[in-house]
Amino acid sequence: MERTIIKSENFNAYFGNNHVVKNVNIEIERNKVIAVMGPSGCGKTTYLRCINRLHELIEGARCDGKMLLNGQDVYSMHPIFTRLKIGMVFQRPNPFPNLSIYDNVIAGYVLNGIKMSKSDKNDIVEKSLTSAALWKEVKDSLHKKGTFLSGGQQQRLCIARAIAMEPEVLLLDEPTSALDPISTSSIEELLKELKNNFTLIIVTHNMQQAARVSDKTAFFYMGELVEYDDTKKMFTNPDDIRTQNYITGRFS
Amino acid sequence: MTQFETEIEELREEVKKMWKLVRSQLTKTLDALVNFDKDLAREILVKEKRVNGYELKIDLDCENIFAIYQPVAIDLRFLLAVLKINSNIERIGDIAEGIAKYIIDTDTVFSEELSKETRVLEMFHESIVMFDDTFTSFDNEDTAIARAVFKKDEFLDKINRSANENVESYIKKNPEDINQALYALSIIRKLERIGDQSKNIAEEIIFYLEAKVLKHSKKN
Numbered sequence: 001m002e003r004t005i006i007k008s009e010n011f012n013a014y015f016g017n018n019h020v021v022k023n024v025n026i027e028i029e030r031n032k033v034i035a036v037m038g039p040s041g042c043g044k045t046t047y048l049r050c051i052n053r054l055h056e057l058i059e060g061a062r063c064d065g066k067m068l069l070n071g072q073d074v075y076s077m078h079p080i081f082t083r084l085k086i087g088m089v090f091q092r093p094n095p096f097p098n099l100s101i102y103d104n105v106i107a108g109y110v111l112n113g114i115k116m117s118k119s120d121k122n123d124i125v126e127k128s129l130t131s132a133a134l135w136k137e138v139k140d141s142l143h144k145k146g147t148f149l150s151g152g153q154q155q156r157l158c159i160a161r162a163i164a165m166e167p168e169v170l171l172l173d174e175p176t177s178a179l180d181p182i183s184t185s186s187i188e189e190l191l192k193e194l195k196n197n198f199t200l201i202i203v204t205h206n207m208q209q210a211a212r213v214s215d216k217t218a219f220f221y222m223g224e225l226v227e228y229d230d231t232k233k234m235f236t237n238p239d240d241i242r243t244q245n246y247i248t249g250r251f252s
Numbered sequence: 253m254t255q256f257e258t259e260i261e262e263l264r265e266e267v268k269k270m271w272k273l274v275r276s277q278l279t280k281t282l283d284a285l286v287n288f289d290k291d292l293a294r295e296i297l298v299k300e301k302r303v304n305g306y307e308l309k310i311d312l313d314c315e316n317i318f319a320i321y322q323p324v325a326i327d328l329r330f331l332l333a334v335l336k337i338n339s340n341i342e343r344i345g346d347i348a349e350g351i352a353k354y355i356i357d358t359d360t361v362f363s364e365e366l367s368k369e370t371r372v373l374e375m376f377h378e379s380i381v382m383f384d385d386t387f388t389s390f391d392n393e394d395t396a397i398a399r400a401v402f403k404k405d406e407f408l409d410k411i412n413r414s415a416n417e418n419v420e421s422y423i424k425k426n427p428e429d430i431n432q433a434l435y436a437l438s439i440i441r442k443l444e445r446i447g448d449q450s451k452n453i454a455e456e457i458i459f460y461l462e463a464k465v466l467k468h469s470k471k472n
Contacts, residue, residue, distance in 0.1 A: 208322055235324045237463035247324045249254060 002070065005030040005168060005199050006051060011065035013043070013050050015058070020046045022223040023065070028216075030168075033191055033200045035210035035231065038220035039251060044203050047220065048171050051201065052086035053079045069169070080112070087162035091174040093154030095146030095161070102142040104157055105129060108165040124164050131197070132160035133190045152183020156190065163198065170194065172202040176209065188213050207247055211235045219243045256321050260330065263313050267334055267341075270306035271387045274341050277303065277348040278383060278446075282376050284352060285439075288361035296352035303345035310338045326460070333460035337390070340449040340456075344383065347442045347449075354435055362432060369422045370436045372443070375411045378404060379446040386453040395461050398454035408447035415440045 006028040013021035021043040028034055036044045049055040050063050053074060067074045074082045095104045105125045109116060116124070125142065129135040134156040138149070146157050155175060162170055172191075176184040191200055191213050204210050210217055211231060218228040219240070227234065227243045238244045245251050253261070277296055284292040314331050317323065323331055367373050382404045389397035419437045423430050455466045 207324070211324070236328060238325055244325050248327050249256060 001030070003029050005070060006201070007066070007068040007071075008047075009066040009068070011047075011050065011063065011067055013046050013055055013063040014061065015046075016060040020223050021050065021063070024225045026218060026225055026228055028199065028201065030199050031195055031197075032215040033195050033202065033213055035214035035217045036201060036203045036220065037205070037207060037210050037217060037246075038226075039246065040205075042220040043223040044218075044220045045173055048173055048201060048203050051169070051171055052083050052088055054083075054088065084108075084112070084165050085167050086169040086171060087165060087167035088171040088173070089155070089158050089162050089175050092178050093151055093158050095149075095154050095157050097145065097147045099146060100143045101129075101138050101146050101149070101157060104146045105160050105164050107161060128160040128164040129157075131163055131194065132156045133186065133193070134160055150183065152179050152186055155179060155183070155187060159187075159190065159194075163194070167198065169199045169201065172200060174203055174205060177205065184209070207235075219246060221246070256317075256323075256327075259313070259317055259321075260327065263310065263317065263331075263334060266306065266310055266313065267337065268387070268391065270303065270310065270338070270341055271390070273299070273306065274303055274345045274348065275380070275383060275387065277345055278380050281348045281351045281355075282373070282380065284355050285362070285376070286373065288355065290356055293352040293355040296348055297356075300345055300349040303342060307338055307342040310334065314338075329460045329463060333456040336456045337453050340452045344446050344449050347446055350442055351439055354439065358432075358435060360432060362436060363426075363429065365426070366422055366429065366432055366436055370415060370418045370433075370440060371411045372436050372440055375408055375440060375443045378407055379443045379450070382408070382447060382450040386450050386457065389454065389457050393461055395458050398457045401450055401454040405447040405451045408444055412440055412444040 004027045006026075008024045008026045011021060011024045012019065024047060036048060038044045046055060050067060051074070055061050055063060056079075063075075069077075069082070069085060074086070095101075096107055099107060102125050103110070105128050106116075106121050109121075109124070126135060126139075129138060134153060137153060138144075138157075141148075146154060149157060155178075159170075159175075176187050179187065188209065191202070194200060195215075202210075202214065214231045216228065217231045217234045219226045219234070219238075219242070221242050227238060227240045229239070234243065235247060238247065242251075277299060280292055280296055283289060284296065314335050317331060321327075362372070382401055385397050385401050385404070389395065389401070415437055419433050423433045426433070452467075458464055458466055
C-alpha cells in the first residue's frame with residue numbers, strides 16, 4: 001500500500017474571482033494526524049472542503065489542479081463516493097436532531113439506500129461508537145435522541161457517524177472549538193486512537209492542540225501553503241519566518 | 253507590544269542585570285586579589301545574596317511564562333536557554349564568592365613571582381573577557397561572538413593544564429610559600445570553570461538563536 005493517501009498538485013480554489021487556495025502542493029501520509037493551521041481567511045477550511053468536494057456545493061465556487069486519493073483524482077470520482085471515502089466532522093456537533101443515537105450512527109447507510117440486516121446494523125453501531133470512545137457511555141440509551149448528549153458526546157457521536165461508513169480519511173474542521181476543555185481532551189485522545197485506522201486532517205485555530213495531536217502540520221497564509229513539516233520541527237524551529245511569526249503570536 | 257512580548261523583554265532585562273552584577277563581582281574579586289583588599293572581598297560575599305536572588309526570580313519568571321503562554325519556536329528556545337544561562341551565571345557568581353572567601357581567610361598576598369609563574373592573573377583577565385563576550389553575544393544576538401568564546405576557552409584550558417607543573421616548580425623554589433601556591437592552584441581551577449560556564453552560556457545562545465545544539469559536540 002502506498003504511503004501517500006492524499007496528494008494535491010498545483011491545486012487552486014476560488015470563490016468567484018477570489019483566489020482563496022493558491023497552487024497547493026502537498027503529500028499526506030496514511031495513518032497520520034495532520035494539523036492545518038493559519039490565520040482566519042488563509043484558505044485552510046476551503047482547502048479541507050476541497051478534499052471531499054464540499055467546496056463545489058457553494059455557488060460560484062470552483063477549483064483546479066489535482067486532488068488525488070490513493071492516486072485517483074477525486075474530481076473524476078462520483079462526489080458521493082468521494083465523501084464515503086473521505087468523511088467529515090464539523091465545528092459544531094450536528095447530530096440529526098430527530099434521530100436516536102443508534103440511527104444517527106447508521107444514518108450514512110440509510111441515506112445512501114444501503115440495506116443491512118439488524119445484526120449488521122448492531123455491529124456497525126457498536127463498533128463505531130466503541131471506536132469513537134462513546135459506547136460505554138451510551139450503550140444503555142441507544143434509542144434516546146442524540147441531542148440529549150453533552151456537547152462533547154455529541155461530537156463523538158458525529159465522529160462515530162463519520163467512521164461508520166469506514167472512510168479512509170476523516171476531515172475535522174475545528175472539531176473542539178465549541179467544546180469545554182474536558183471534552184476537548186477526550187476528543188484529542190480519541191484522535192490518537194483513530195489514526196491507527198484512518199488518516200485524520202484537522203483544521204484548528206488552537207496551536208497547542210495542533211502541537212499535541214498532530215504528526216505533521218501545514219501552515220497556510222493568504223491561500224498559500226507556506227510550510228508543511230513534522231509538528232515537532234514546526235513548533236520548535238520552523239523554516240519560514242511567517243510560520244514562526246504566526247505560532248509565536250507576532251503576526252501583524 | 254503584546255503582554256507576552258513585554259514579559260519576555262522584562263525577563264531579558266532581568267538576565268542582563270544579573271549578568272552585569274556577576275561581571276562586577278568578578279572584577280571586584282580580581283581587584284581584591286591584586287590589592288589584597290579584604291573589605292572588598294567582604295562586599296562580594298554580601299552581594300552574592302543578590303546574585304542568588306536574581307537566579308530565583310529568573311527561574312520563577314520562566315516558570316510563569318511557560319505556564320501562562322506555552323511558548324513555541326524561538327520563544328521556547330529563548331526560555332530554555334535563559335534557564336540554563338541563569339544557572340551558569342549563578343555558578344560564576346559562586347566562583348567569585350569562593351575566591352573572595354580565600355582572600356578573607358588568608359594572611360598573605362600573592363607574590364609577584366607566583367602570579368607570574370602560574371599566570372593566574374592573566375587567566376583571571378581572560379575569563380572576564382570571555383564572560384563579557386557572552387554578554388555581548390546575548391545582548392547583540394550575535395552568534396559569531398558566541399563562537400569566539402570557544403576559542404578563548406582553549407586558552408584558559410591551556411593555562412590550567414600547565415598549572416600543576418608551574419605550581420610544583422614554584423614550590424620547589426619557594427617551599428615557604430606552599431600555602432599560597434596551593435591557593436593559586438585552587439583559584440586557577442575555579443577560573444577554568446568560569447571558562448567552562450562561559451562556554452556553556454555561548455552554547456545556549458547559539459541554541460536560542462540558531463536552533464543548533466552544540467552541547468557535547470566535538471566541533472566546539
